[in-house]
Amino acid sequence: MSKPTGMDPFSDARAFYGSELRRLREEAGLTQERLGERVFCSGSYIGQFESAIRRPQLELSKLLDEVLGSGEHLQRLCRLARRTKVAxxxxxxxxxxxxxxxxxxxxxxxxxxxxxxxxxxxxxxxxxxxxxxxxxxxxxxxxxxxxxxxxxxxxxxxxxxxxxxxxxxxxxxxxxxxxxxxxxxxxxxxxxxxxxxxxxxxxxxxxxxxxxxxxxxxxxxxxxxxxxxxxxxxxxxxxxxxxxxxxxxxxxxxxxxxxxxxxxxxxxxxxxxxxxxxxxx
Missing domain, CATH: 3.30.870 (Endonuclease; Chain A)
Known part of the structure; x- marks a missing residue:
């Protein structure tokens, strides 16, 4: 899934999470499909997070941090991106x-x-x-x-x-x-x-x-x-x-x-x- 045209990674926490996930994935030399296989989901699902279509998930972020060697970076961003007005x-x-x-x-x-x-x-x-x-x-x-x-x-x-x-x-x-x-x-x-x-x-x-x-x-x-x-x-x-x-x-x-x-x-x-x-x- 390609990055939406004109998406500003600094527009909100979810967009920043997506841009960071994309950066870490590309630095690791992984396609969306390959990363998805490593964390037990589809490549299109990874693309939805990178494109800020879906809110990031904490458990998945933990797996992504482990696979990408990013410490707790994505987990911390996930907590920011999950702030919401509803329960x-x-x-x-x-x-x-x-x-x-x-x-x-x-x-x-x-x-x-x-x-x-x-x-x-x-x-x-x-x-x-x-x-x-x-x-x-x-x-x-x-x-x-x-x-x-x-x-x-x-x-x-x-x-x-x-x-x-x-x-x-x-x-x-x-x-x-x-x-x-x-x-x-x-x-x-x-x-x-x-x-x-x-x-x-x-x-x-x-x-x-x-x-x-x-x-x-x-x-x-x-x-x-x-x-x-x-x-x-x-x-x-x-x-x-x-x-x-x-x-x-x-x-x-x-x-x-x-x-x-x-x-x-x-x-x-x-x-x-x-x-x-x-x-x-």
């Missing part, structure tokens, strides 16, 4: 979202971050960060709202979401928050042709992703990946056989869920239920 465990997935052409999510208990209102997001984040200062919560909310803006970008991905009915019934914030959130979800589904939402009803019973929050991301020129998340941690999975298994399971979940049309009707009905509950309390 570190989510940072790689957040970056890949910007490059994905398709994203298929399953949300077991809450409306996915893509389609959250600010009030709903604040209630979810405050519940997870119960003892955090207000400024920390405000920062998380602002970052989540910035993430939502990807849906309005020219390169917005096709977003397919399966949300469990539990997310429509679980009270997050007050009834007004829930009514506004579900109304927003219904409107986003109806107004955006690139968003498909299905509801997994209680009547569907057990299914492949009980208790699992995940996103499958597809790309134009790279293999698919899966991101799974639980409280305070997440995992990015790129092993092809395991990714294929997740895809197969997602197809089963999609088949068990309600149709998009029936799902939209249920979301709209749940929004009205919360509005009525608000007026009766």
């Amino acid at each position: 570190d465990y989510f940072a790689d997935a957040a970056e890949l979202e910007q490059q994905a052409t398709t994203i298929s999510e399953y949300a077991p208990m809450v409306v996915p971050g893509w389609l959250q209102t600010e009030a709903y997001a604040r209630a979810v984040i405050r519940a997870a960060q119960r003892f955090a200062p207000k400024q920390v919560v405000d920062d998380y909310v602002r970052n989540r709202m910035e993430r939502v803006q990807l849906l309005d970008s020219p390169s917005t991905p096709v977003l397919w979401i399966i949300v469990h009915e539990a997310a429509l019934r679980l009270p997050v914030g007050n009834p007004a928050t829930m009514s506004a959130q579900l109304t927003h979800l219904a409107e986003a589904t109806a107004d955006r042709p690139n968003i498909v939402v299905q509801v997994m009803p209680f009547t569907a019973g057990p299914h492949p992703f009980l208790g699992t929050s995940l996103a499958l991301m597809g790309f134009r020129d790279a293999p698919a990946v899966v991101y799974t998340e639980t409280a305070y941690t997440g995992q990015l999975i790129d092993e092809p056989a395991l990714v294929a298994q997740f895809h197969s399971a997602y197809d089963l979940a999609r088949a068990a869920a309600m149709s998009p049309e029936a799902s939209l009707a249920l979301v709209e009905s749940a929004a009205k239920d919360w509005a009525l509950y608000e007026h009766h309390t």
Whole structure:
């Protein structure tokens, strides 16, 4: 992979990491493919780091330092390049979202971050960060709202979401928050042709992703990946056989869920239920 035209190695920490990796590799007389073989990845993967397309990985940087004899140089640069506004465990997935052409999510208990209102997001984040200062919560909310803006970008991905009915019934914030959130979800589904939402009803019973929050991301020129998340941690999975298994399971979940049309009707009905509950309390 060639160096992008005009890329300034001093523009940010990631670009500098890439330029240093390229310099060390060339001084060692190794091609991207040969270096990739030495650190158990593809040459194109090395090229993505050199071109500042992908955020560097600490474990891989350690292997690169060992192979290239660079001490801890790349590891130190990696730590600088990995500074991010989102939780570190989510940072790689957040970056890949910007490059994905398709994203298929399953949300077991809450409306996915893509389609959250600010009030709903604040209630979810405050519940997870119960003892955090207000400024920390405000920062998380602002970052989540910035993430939502990807849906309005020219390169917005096709977003397919399966949300469990539990997310429509679980009270997050007050009834007004829930009514506004579900109304927003219904409107986003109806107004955006690139968003498909299905509801997994209680009547569907057990299914492949009980208790699992995940996103499958597809790309134009790279293999698919899966991101799974639980409280305070997440995992990015790129092993092809395991990714294929997740895809197969997602197809089963999609088949068990309600149709998009029936799902939209249920979301709209749940929004009205919360509005009525608000007026009766």
